[in-house]
Every structure is written in C-alpha cells, then in structure tokens.
Amino acid sequence: MQKILSGNQVKSLDQKYIEGEVIHSYQLMERAAHAFCNWFVAQVPKEKSVSIYCGTGNNGGDGLAISRILNQMGYSVAVGYIGNPDKGSADFQHNLHLLPDKLPVSNWEKVAESEVLIDAVFGVGINRPLEGEYLELIRYLNERTSLKISVDMPSGLPSDGPLEGEVFRADYTLSFQFPKLSLLAPEHAACTGKLTVQSIGIEQRYFDSFESNRFFFSGENLINYHKKFLTSSHKGDFGRVVLAGGSYGKMGSIGLSTRAALRTGSGLVFCHIPTCGVEIIQGSIPEAMVLSPGSEQEVGDKLDTEGIDAVGIGPGLGKGKNAAKLVYQLLSHYSGPTVLDADAINILGENPVWLNSLHSNVVLTPHLKEFERLTGVAAKNHFHRMDQARDFARKYSCTLVLKGAFTLISFPDGQQVFNNSGSLHMATGGSGDVLTGILTSFLGQGYSMKNAVLGGVFHHGHAGELAGADRGRGTLASDILERIPDSLLHYGIV
DSSP: EEOOOOOHHHHHHHHHHHHHHOOOHHHHHHHHHHHHHHHHHHHOTTSEEEEEEOSSHHHHHHHHHHHHHHTTTEEEEEEEOOOOOOOOOOOHHHHHSSSSTTSSEEEEGGOOOEEEEEESSTTTTTOSOOHHHHHHHHHHHHOSSEEEEEEEEEETTTSSSSOOOOOOOOEEEEEEESGEEEEEEEEEEEEHOOOEEOOOOOOOOGGTOOOOEEEESOOOOGGGSSSOOOOOOOOGGGOOEEEEEEEEEEEEHHHHHHHHHHTTSSSSEEEEHHHHGGHHHHHHHHTOOOSSSSSSSSSSSSOOOOOOOOEOOOOTTSSSSSHHHHHHHHHHHOOOOEEEEEEEHHHHHOOGGGGOOOOOOOOOOOOHHHHHHHSSSOOOHHHHHHHHHHHHHHHHOOEEEEEEEEEEEETTTTOOOEEOOOOOOOSSTHHHHHHHHHHHHHHHOOOOOHHHHHHHHHHHHHHHHHHHHHHHOOOOOHHOOOHHHHHHHHHOOO
C-alpha cells in the first residue's frame, strides 16, 4: 500500500529523496515528466495538437519538461506561460532553457487553440482561491471543448481540503507517486476526471519518517492477503457461512450475496430467509441451503450460529420487527465475523444504543446515505466524512467500509485505506449485495479482518472493472459477481 502524504509533506519527501539518492531536483522532475509522457502517448494520437499552460513554479517546470519530451516524440506542442518567467523557480528556469528554439513559447493569451490542453499552472502548493489573471486563464481554459489533462493536481484545487472558488475541470488527472487527498473526494470528481497515479520511483523507505494513517491500495502484493489451502482441503475448510436477509419482493438482494459468496469460494453457504423466498433461492441457486426460514414475508428473528464461521446480514432484509430482533440477537449473542449491510445498518441507525454491541469482528458496509443514518449527522464534506468514519471505527472497535468511488476502509486502529479498483459502471442496484457476499466468504474462510476487507473490496472493484469493460452502462450486479473468479485468477488466487 502507498502512504498518502499531505501537500506540505510532499516538498519534504522530494528533498529527502533528492538528498538520499544524491541527485538534482530537476532530475526528479525529468522522471515525473517521462512518467506523464509515457502515459500520454497511450491516450493521445500524435496527430492531435497540444498546448501546455504553465505557471512559473515547479508544476510549471513539470509542464515545460513535458512539452520538450512530447515535442521530441513528434507531437505539435505550444507552451503558454502565466506569470513572469524571469522570476520562476530554479527548476522552471532550468527546463525553460532546455526547450528547443522551434517550440513556440508565449504568454498564455497568445497561444492558439488546440485539441488537447495540459494544465501545469498550480500543483500541491495552492492554498487559496484563484484570483486575478490566474482565474481569467482557468475560466478561459474551461470554456474550451478540447481534451483537458492536469499534471499532478487540477489548478485551483487544494491538496488536502475542500475546493473554494473555481478550478480547472480536467478530463484526466495524472498524479505522481500517490494521489493527493482531495483527488479522492467525490465532490471533486467533476474537476479531477479520471485519476491515474504514476510512480516516479521514490522507494517506500523514504515515506517511513512521515506520519500518515491514510493509504492508497492498488492491489500491490494482493496474493499475500489471501489464505493458502492444501490440495487435501475439503469444503469444511473453506468456511460455513450464513447470508441473512430478503423479504417479500426483495429476494434478489440476498440471492446476489449468496451467489457472490459461492463464487468467492465458500465451502457451504446457508440462507436465512422468509418462507416466500425458499423456492426462489432453491430454484435459482441449487448450491445454497435454506436455514431456518421465517414467516411468509419476513426473515426469522432468531438464527442458530453454532458451527457457522461468518454471517452476512442486511441485503433485502427490510425493517420489520423480526428483522430488528435478528440484528439485535446477532450483535448480542454472536461474537464471530459479521458483515452488516443495507437494512441491518439502517436498523442499527434507528437503535443507536445497539452501537455499543459492535466489536472487532464486525464490518459495516454503508453507502454515503446509510453512513449518515448510522452517525445521525450529515457530513459537511468528504473530508469531514473521512474523520467521522475514522472516529466511528475507533470508538466502536469495528471496521467500516464507506462505499463509493475510492471506497474508504476505516480500521479500529485508526488506519484508513482508499481502494483503487472499480468503475462508474458499478453504480447499479445490487452491487453492494455482491460485496457483502464476498466479505462474508473471505471471513468464513478464516481470513483476518484486514486481509478479508482489503482483498474483498479490491476484488469486488476489479470484478466490476472486468464486467464494465464487457457491458459498459449495461453492467448488472450479477455480471460483477460472475467475474469474481476472473479477478481471483488474474491475481494468482487458485
């Protein structure tokens, strides 16, 4: 996992690396420029005209180095600067002098329109709203219909807090080494566009001296998060799990969770469902077994957990009396691994005194609205919500998975991890039910809480990427669960 540092820490990290490796700062900038250009050539044909808008700080220095390299690669490039280039940073000046004479450089107002705009005006250092000529430039660029790309940060966006004022609205943002915190906030998605993170070779040991409990997980060493089984293993070794939920008209939810648990490798999967769903589950999922059905329309209020390795509860559950009693019973009498989702979370939000029954074997998987119901407080912004999630996990000694783009996982030790898998095509009904099945399965197979949640959330997102690549906007939750085995195989999990 990659540690996420604050904007103020970035300069110190760069300096520490430069001193440790005995290199010049412009050499690190050159490395960043090459990382950007290697990504760029895979996105943009050489027939496209490119204009790069540069401030006079180090982000502008990145832009100048990028313009030189793209020019060498055969792109038609023009550079527009803002500010006084004679007073630019040392690395800006260095790269300005390296530009070939044939590459046009002028004040930004004189740059002709192009098919691709690259924003290298401001990086992580900005801490106030844009104003004056800078605001004029960004407004001008935002009016263009060109493809827009930001270097490290969209100009005008602070690295660690909510946006104030106007900002460059990028189609793509390429961030170096790790994503800056504000790039992960959903309210900034409209200006960040598609986020890509490119390494510039700073080894992890240089991050060790910087304090941060926030990390970015892109599936590094994912196989190490998985439990290994022997060729002599039998179905009992792969866990006995129960998925509890469903109600009249909502049996699809618990069906998705059940199938997801089976596709993730559970040995035995039981369903605790109402009577109205018995034939549905038995007819559509022959591998599952029905356990202790409840009334005709609602799940039973008691669950025998003897011999059960993990329980997932909530999908399609409803909020009737039996459902509430079942949630209370599990929290009060079952200490094994438990996944709470959907209506189980909503019931918990309506009975806040039950929060004190949460424990270290519980993981909750709310989406943003469910999280507000759980805390009873509407977040001011995602930065406030991040703190709320961290404090909630600490206070109740549980794990909280706040679903959405860059799903945020908060552990009781204060560590928070942003997940870097998934796609917009996963924004479909039932996607969260699939995650419940995956997490319950891994926990039932004996995974530690951290390994189950980190691996489960990542595979869920990756399966969504695979399904979305095939189905696009037509992706269904059932498409996602069918790609779970492909995600496991892709990362060597057999």
